[in-house]
Amino acid sequence: MIRRAxxxxxxxxxxxxVLIAFVxxxxxxxxxxxxxxxxxxxxxxxxxxxxxxVGLVNYDKSLADPKFMTSFLVTTVYTVANMIxxxxxxxxxxxxxxxxxxxxxxxxxxxxxxxxxxxLVLGFVWQFIFNKAVPYIGxxxxxxxxxxxxxxxxxxxxxxxxFAIGGITSxxxxxxxxxxxxxxxxxxxAIQSVPVELMxxxxxxxxxPARRLWKITVPMVAQAFTVTxxxxxxxxxxxxxxxxxxxQGGPSVMINDQAVAGTQLLxxxxxxxxxxxxxxxxxxxxxSVIFFLILVVxxxxxVSIGKRREVEL
Amino acid sequence: xxxxxxRWGTWGLEILTAVLFLVVLxxxxxxxxxxxxxxxxxxxxxxxxxxxxxxLWVNVTSIWSxxxxxxxxxxxxxIIVTSVSLLLINVLxxxxxxxxxxxxxxxxxxxxxxxxxxxVIPFQIVMLPLVGWFKTLFDFTGIKLLRxxxxxxxxxxxxxxxxSLFMFHGFIKGIPLELExxxxxxxxxQFGTFYRIVFPILKPIxxxxxxxxxxxxxxDYLLPLLLLGxxxxxxxxxxxxxxxxxxxxxxxxxxxxxxxxxxxxxxIAFLMAQKYIVKGMVAGSIK
Numbered sequence: 001m002i003r004r005a006x007x008x009x010x011x012x013x014x015x016x017x018v019l020i021a022f023v024x025x026x027x028x029x030x031x032x033x034x035x036x037x038x039x040x041x042x043x044x045x046x047x048x049x050x051x052x053x054v055g056l057v058n059y060d061k062s063l064a065d066p067k068f069m070t071s072f073l074v075t076t077v078y079t080v081a082n083m084i085x086x087x088x089x090x091x092x093x094x095x096x097x098x099x100x101x102x103x104x105x106x107x108x109x110x111x112x113x114x115x116x117x118x119x120l121v122l123g124f125v126w127q128f129i130f131n132k133a134v135p136y137i138g139x140x141x142x143x144x145x146x147x148x149x150x151x152x153x154x155x156x157x158x159x160x161x162x163f164a165i166g167g168i169t170s171x172x173x174x175x176x177x178x179x180x181x182x183x184x185x186x187x188x189x190a191i192q193s194v195p196v197e198l199m200x201x202x203x204x205x206x207x208x209p210a211r212r213l214w215k216i217t218v219p220m221v222a223q224a225f226t227v228t229x230x231x232x233x234x235x236x237x238x239x240x241x242x243x244x245x246x247x248q249g250g251p252s253v254m255i256n257d258q259a260v261a262g263t264q265l266l267x268x269x270x271x272x273x274x275x276x277x278x279x280x281x282x283x284x285x286x287x288s289v290i291f292f293l294i295l296v297v298x299x300x301x302x303v304s305i306g307k308r309r310e311v312e313l
Numbered sequence: 314x315x316x317x318x319x320r321w322g323t324w325g326l327e328i329l330t331a332v333l334f335l336v337v338l339x340x341x342x343x344x345x346x347x348x349x350x351x352x353x354x355x356x357x358x359x360x361x362x363x364x365x366x367x368x369l370w371v372n373v374t375s376i377w378s379x380x381x382x383x384x385x386x387x388x389x390x391x392i393i394v395t396s397v398s399l400l401l402i403n404v405l406x407x408x409x410x411x412x413x414x415x416x417x418x419x420x421x422x423x424x425x426x427x428x429x430x431x432x433v434i435p436f437q438i439v440m441l442p443l444v445g446w447f448k449t450l451f452d453f454t455g456i457k458l459l460r461x462x463x464x465x466x467x468x469x470x471x472x473x474x475x476x477s478l479f480m481f482h483g484f485i486k487g488i489p490l491e492l493e494x495x496x497x498x499x500x501x502x503q504f505g506t507f508y509r510i511v512f513p514i515l516k517p518i519x520x521x522x523x524x525x526x527x528x529x530x531x532x533d534y535l536l537p538l539l540l541l542g543x544x545x546x547x548x549x550x551x552x553x554x555x556x557x558x559x560x561x562x563x564x565x566x567x568x569x570x571x572x573x574x575x576x577x578x579x580x581i582a583f584l585m586a587q588k589y590i591v592k593g594m595v596a597g598s599i600k
Binding site: 006007010014015018019021022025026027028030032036093096097099100101102109111112113114116118119121122125126128132136177209238245267270274281284285288289291292 | 323338411439467470475584
């Protein structure tokens with residue numbers, strides 16, 4: 001019995017610091033947040049008297065707001081485009097740095113380095129590239145149109161000024177540049193785990209490099225595809241920092257004759273709803289709950305698909 | 314494999330990789346050369362080499378000593394925030410993971426599951442209540458959590474714990490139990506067993522966890538924005554850069570210098586601990 005009591009003492013003293021921080025920073029604010037989303041919470045002094053339960057009003061208002069719905073659509077387009085771009089680039093890079101070229105290790109490190117730089121900071125770097133460097137290069141490579149306006153690339157819109165294609169493309173370029181090196185590392189580990197004998201056997205049997213890639217490498221790294229797809233999906237969906245520093249949500253587009261921010265991703269929409277303009281904390285909170293629920297669905301899908309893959313293997 | 318290397322195809326791959334390498338590193342080139350240009354030079358010649366590299370030092374000192382940017386204090390604050398948070402996370406998450414692995418009860422597996430499941434919670438859902446909640450905690454405890462260090466440390470331990478605990482948990486499961494039993498037979502108590510026997514074995518996973526969290530904390534923007542705020546006496550580098558670069562008139566020469574100075578410490582840390590990062594990144598991807 002003494003041993004047991006002693007063990008319990010160690011168990012709780014070792015666990016307590018992390019558990020307390022976890023409860024204070026995640027568990028309590030999480031439940032507060034879910035509760036606030038069904039109240040009239042705002043940061044104004046009027047709320048000092050207490051919160052009033054308002055039901056699902058904040059959710060209804062959010063879903064009826066064209067700004068939120070545009071943000072939702074834009075985030076979906078950005079997420080899918082970024083996911084495809086990152087994975088295609090990362091897989092190609094992984095194939096290159098796992099081939100027999102010289103200086104492989106230098107390339108691996110080099111391709112990874114963009115991942116070290118924070119989204120906020122590199123948004124400013126790319127703003128300089130898009131707004132200053134590209135207009136300067138334009139005339140030099142025979143595209144004087146690029147020099148027309150300083151913010152030309154970021155401000156291109158399409159579909160009758162209803163879709164900020166320039167801004168979204170820029171976000172995808174920066175997102176791909178930042179995370180391709182990281183995803184490349186995961187593909188690289190998967191490719192390196194493919195048995196050499198398999199490749200040699202195929203080579204002796206006369207399979208071309210393209211055929212070996214398609215028939216051996218791709219199926220053998222299928223597990224990695226699930227991981228990287230969901231990882232890029234979730235990270236793109238949560239993008240905030242680059243959005244803030246690169247496009248600030250602009251330019252405006254017209255949706256049903258109303259001017260709406262054209263590149264405002266969901267994370268930025270939540271923050272802006274809560275703090276700017278109307279200062280509507282409760283509605284920002286409702287949007288974050290919707291945001292959370294989507295992430296839950298994505299994660300459950302990942303786990304179940306991952307499990308099914310395991311069974312197949 | 315030897316005959317393959319002689320093929321001209323490898324040549325093509327080498328050239329292609331080298332070109333891609335230059336494309337990927339191009340933004341870094343832009344940052345470095347821009348940091349050594351004057352305001353006038355940067356508009357006239359945004360791509361080329363600077364005329365005088367001494368300008369780099371001029372820009373660095375003007376950023377460092379400019380009272381409006383608060384770069385010096387922000388830089389020191391970021392070092393303090395990052396190093397103290399990393400130290401706390403590494404010690405606390407490791408010991409918590411160890412008792413969770415070595416205690417085979419339903420409660421401990423439940424707790425581990427809660428930690429893992431919490432990783433799906435986005436910062437956005439807790440960030441708004443967190444500020445008011447920290448104010449309430451201050452009223453009860455008298456510890457200033459907003460606009461001061463303790464709140465940031467607490468927040469990073471809280472937000473970093475689940476992932477770090479998960480990483481340590483996976484590693485500790487692979488350590489043979491016999492080692493700890495032998496120590497206990499030799500008269501080591503459980504505190505001693507962990508800190509003398511297990512803790513040193515955890516070195517590689519400590520490096521991985523510290524680097525992954527380090528990249529995150531050093532560059533983090535939203536959490537310091539909410540807990541410290543822009544323009545207050547305590548800021549981190551991303552806040553200082555956002556505050557300075559977000560202003561209407563863009564002084565690109567100084568912005569680029571500030572960005573260069575923010576990049577250098579992480580890049581150096583990466584080059585020093587490369588092998589751990591590569592291994593850890595892949596392991597962490599299962600998250």
